[in-house]
Amino acid sequence: MSIPTKEAILQWIADNPAQTSKRDIAKAFGVKGQARIDLKRLLREMQDEGYLTKRKRSYDDPNRLPPVSILKLAGTDADGDLFLRPADWRGDEPEPRILYIPQEDDPAFGPEDRLLMRLTEVTGEDHSHQARLIRRIGTGPRRAIGVFRASAEGGRLMPVDKGADREWIIGAGDTGGARDGELVEAEIGKGRTRMGLPRAKVVTRLGDPGAAKAVSLIAIHQHGLRDHFPEEVIAEAEAAAPPELGDRTDLRHLPLITIDPSDARDRDDAVFAEPEGDGHAIWVAIADVAAYVSPGSALDREARERGNSTYFPDRVVPMLPDALSGDLCSLHEGVDRACIAVRMTFDAEGNRTGQTFYRGLMHSAASFHYQEVQAAVDGTPNDRTAPHLDVLRALYAAYDALKRARARRAPLDLDLPERRIELSEEGQVTSVAFRDRLNAHRLIEEFMIAANVAAAEELEKRRTPLIYRVHEEPAEDKLDALRETAKASGFSLPKGQVTRPAMLNRLLHAAEGTDLAELISMSTLRAMAQAYYSPVNLGHFGLALRSYAHFTSPIRRYSDLIVHRALITAHGWGPNPDADGLSEWDLEHLEATATLISEAERRSMVAERDTNDRYLAAFLADQIGAQFTGRISGVQSFGAFVRLDETGADALIPVRSLGAEYFRYDRDEQTLTGTETRTEISLGQRVTVRLAEAAPVTGGLIVELLEIEGERRRPAAPPTRKRKLRKGPKKRRR
Template sequence: MSIPTKGAVLQWIADNPALTSKRDIAKAFGIKGAARIDLKRLLKELEEEGHLTKRKRSYEDPNRLPPVSILKPAGVDADGDLFLAPADWKGDGPEPRILYIPKDGDPDIGPADRLLVRLTEVEGEDHTHEGRLIRRIGTGPRRTIGVFRVGTEGGRLLPVDKGVDREWVIGAGDTGGARDGELVEAEVGRGRTRMGLPRAKIVTRLGDPGAAKAVSLIAIHQHGLRDAFPEEAVAEAEAAQPPTLGNRTDLRDLPLITIDPSDARDHDDACCAAPDDDPSNPGGHVLWVAIADVAAYVRPSSALDREARERGNSTYFPDRVVPMLPDALSGDLCSLHEGVERACIAVRIVIDAEGEKRSQAFHRGLMRSPAALHYEEVQAAIDGAPTERTAPHLGTLRALYAAYGALKEARTRRAPLDLDLPERKIALSDAGEVTSVAFKDRLDAHRLIEEFMILANVAAAEELERRRTPLLYRVHEEPPEDKLDSLRETAKASGFSLPKGQVMRPALLNGLLHAAAETDLSELISMSTLRAMTQAYYAPQNLGHFGLALRAYGHFTSPIRRYADLIVHRALITAHGWGDDGLSPWDLEHLEATAKAISEAERRSMVAERDTNDRYLAAFLADRIGAEVTGRISGVQSFGAFVRLDDTGADGLIPVRSLGAEFFRHDRDAQTLTGTDSGIEIGLGQRVTVRLAEAAPVTGGLVVELLGIEGEPLRRTARRPAKTGKVGFKKRNLRKAPRKRR
């Protein structure tokens, strides 16, 4: 019986990738008995020569993929198609390129997923295989941010997440050259040591965690924000050209001014107004809202588009911004700078004297803003103190405020949720150190722009519905009953009430907010109401906007920093037939997936921004350890109570272990902690005095020590001895704080 040549065996394996065991090969060549020993020797030689790879009981050509393989995502191409790659390629040739063919019901694929895929070889395409998902089998190594501490054999990774006390062991060969105390990024979940501690491997050194600029850097890496643009996307942005009039509507004579924060990094909206001269609309107004035409530069399925969709939105930190678009667009061609021609999509809206919208008309235009103003100088001009910058535009500003007066009346009738929470502003020095923390003033100039943008967003949604064009809605569903019950408990504990048994509308919540508005509990009730709300999100289905009391609402006004607005712009382009840069077939097919992806990106950015502010506040307060400050109980958990400090708005934790030796019973419904010996009750809304005990800038953690409640000093008690009476003072109801009226 002759043994086949090596070439014949290799050809068989190539032609029959599903029949690669030694038994299959022997059967194919009719090899039996003792001849199997010679076949085993031949296969061993092919393995040693690198022609074959032995996997369990089969042999495979290392340059060919088996029909069922473990793959990983390898990116999306210009057409929006997802490609896969082998999870562990060992071949000598080029890595196979696999086109993923999804089917209905397949899950969304994440960048770290590992997939079991059935493959089909193809020829004459830009890919070697097509793959269909069998199942998702897990993810790659998870990454985390921490501080590296050198040990005898490698070291430890200390977490930067608040409330996480886990450590990871770093092997001597896995330190990546990191120095003691450095901030690092590491892959975790790489097995455990003999002592049961998890292992990690350092993959990136990020520098000194105490450096001022490291604060936002931690959040960027911790939450997986994309802070570097691919070269292809940058090249597309830098190749963009200034707009020309062409078929656009000429809006260059309109006094479209921008009104933004004084430190605004981009200007994506401009507006103007004038009295309506139509006799049928006495006292009415004509409003124009012009928005940067980002769709003219970010074309569907381009590198810029893929990157913008991946980012979902811009993320703003006190010291930097992680933009959705490269600066060549966000800071230049798509920013409505003063005195330069810019492409825009504008809407002309007519309202009546009561602020009700009568009509709308959209235009793809070319504009030139005569002024870039900021909120404070606009408000000062209206209040009688114009400057050289604002004086020439007083006519436009007065017309804007007149239109805003009408819109305010319409808003009052609509009765949206009237939450007006103070916003913190963290000021930094040039070196990145926190110099001050203050609450921003809320001016009519802010509210004016807000009302104009809401009106434009409503107009966009209604226009697209009228033209039967798909879009992404901004959805805000009504709060769930369990959260409303929790809000009712908080209201009751604070001396207020929220009716039950009625259809929940924003007006009912406004009754609670207005009742608390003139008391010291105003911020607590506002924060509790906010916590009761559902998270707003994007969807291709119109489910209404509860908070704004609107039937249909879409985001149209910020395409520089929100991908949802770019989709709405493309929908308007398609609906009006303005060009070939509207909604692509891929956009339409993946509208649901896009909505989910950008909603998740938005939540990721919000958490990153909040964590960064917490770290800056902890750094600001680190020099004030030991100081006594006042605040209000803003949250109660079994492990302690949270205090919102008056001067900075920072949240500090009172650990229950710091309250003394007695046991504190947690009432989840009433949101209280009650001492079983002393009867002391800690509840939402109470005014407290605390001492700053710990501030950890790396994690953003802030720990405080409770000194007094409602003006009375805290009297800690020792554990009650057996068979003796209670010690401490008599139980009092400290939960119901007196209402103070101004």
């Protein structure tokens, strides 16, 4: 019988602090007989090496850290130094502060990573120990969000993940006082019960899962979003003062305006255009967040951890506290605001001919929303837009030139409808519709792209490090899947050519105006690689651009704040550009920051999507039995997905609901074919379905198939068993 390794014993002690005697360890690892002597020898050896401290027949001391300990991340200080804390501190003295001493080949750490570290005690510092990494030994206890169902023995945790069928047993002493039907956060334990189910322990009660605010709350907890600011972060934000002109360029004479959605929560970009020669000059002014968020400050550390703001129909989880995001850094109408602005010049064909960046002070002349701007330019101005018609017309004239340049560049022409979920004051869904896509939207989008490119190229010219927005070309297997979808839909995508956006545009344009346009657009989107942040420039495939960086939204994206700091450093703006430019720590950790904010962006995207799914399920929950039209948007071995026309919601037709016959799944052709009726379900088919289930807690929708391409679905009759006739008397066994 083998005995456990030193690392395994340390992991056990960290996970089970109350069971650290030799007997407990032997029982945990099933050590019996002669092997117990070997285990005793190993424990003594670990004690001599300083791994363990023996105390009353138990190998731990709650007030002393052994030279080798399991630690977790605690955060960074104002200088950017990383601090650690014990994975499980049980002492009655204050938790020790431990400084991490990184080595050249050490990996990046996650917030729940458990780190085996060698410690050295120090004196005369603001920390008690210094730590060097031995190895990363896994993550901490996993947590799950679910609905608590009480029982005589404690209860069960029912998952909120769509499609999940796992449950967890919660012991009577682990319910945390949760009531039946409450939404809870639980820590997943090790080991299983007699019924084979894993164990869990309630750590947070989140309230009624049917409450309006619970929908986004589930996503916030499920995806680990930081929805509360530490007190020191709020204090720093509230101590910020309104800007003064000082060394800034005075831009208050420019009639800069903001154009945003009608429900915008912040305004971080303002625009202005005017004729210049045969072309145009375009100003894009962006909130100067770097003036308020200094490198290494509590605000900066929190913003970096969050990475970006996350937007839900009922709330926003902001990157910065409201004192900044909703006030001093928001370009409100009629007030002075600090900004970083770029003046770009373009010829008559929309080619950029020059650019100049400024750190300035601006004064927004007006704040509009997209619909009223479009209406004004189309000939129906209102009282607010009428005085600014000349400014709006100049913006649209400049946009016309940029459109011509965009057509020559031929970026990926994906123009997918954006779903809008309307809520009542009580947080209930009142309607689901698709946002209109106006030229006013496209104008702002094109101006922001131009400013982002100008920022990237300016920093390249000045040889200043930055974080790029990277979008690599699609992988070959993803393109093959798109070719199969195109073929099944009656279109084609050539093979053997260099992959360029223009090639995909030909497919999109071929489908445009047909019933399959949305399917081809969604399939093309699925084929794309995930965009991410990187200090290495690999170009942007979708936009067909060589250099691209995010510059235009520093209120809600940390990537843009880094680009702003780079511009401050590159230009030497202000009396002390080192105070709010790129710090040494920023430069040393540029790659780690890019990875961190890329991961944060993906978390936010999934959280926003899951929340929208739950709101849609809640909206449809009282329409069980209603019929809807839609189109097959995906096919898997377990069933087919339907995108409903009215709401854009995705619903599942389980293969088990299709009748008694067997359905054969063809991965290449993306079809399900019935062996009896020869019914074929494939991508793009028009269907009519009946809503069978809607689960707001998970966001799942289950539908039954009624019609395919206008023909009534006729399930195969269930097979009948034929009785075998005996030909003679049954022989008796002997």
